[in-house]
């Protein structure tokens with residue numbers, strides 16, 4: 461059984477992430493999406509909310525599961541019995557950081573390889589941060605997210621605006 465982990469913040473999951481998940485699910489027997497819990501910056505969505513959103517959008521992919529993780533990625537990969545870490549590469553700007561992570565992880569865990577998938581050209585400009593910035597200022601984010609996720613992001617920012625008024 462070939463298992464891959466696909467780690468990230470997923471705050472929130474975008475159509476670019478989903479494209480990578482769908483393609484990984486086709487080439488691997490099992491895909492475990494790892495939602496990082498302990499990022500230094502405060503996320504828009506809690507880890508539980510992010511897991512739930514990923515479960516929702518991947519419900520029709522039977523070999524995909526979603527878990528939360530804390531600490532080192534390679535420990536998470538080992539706990540999933542995965543020998544592959546998948547990361548999406550959007551552009552050359554991603555490369556330096558991704559290569560540094562992959563090289564470091566390979567030194568700590570030589571039995572685990574990082575597999576890079578080039579992002580679908582359609583989503584090569586897309587990031588969760590850009591989507592949040594557009595939503596924060598009332599822009600239309602429907603092009604970038606599953607409809608139910610777009611709704612949740614808009615609700616979050618609407619809640620924030622209501623709180624600001626009080």
Ligand code: PNS
Pocket residue numbers: 467468469470496531532533534560561562564565
């Ligand atoms: O979607 P992101 O935020 O770019 O994902 C980054 C992620 C989660 C892959 C990275 O921050 C990570 O692996 N964090 C876990 C801590 C860790 O293992 N750090 C050492 C990596 S060399």
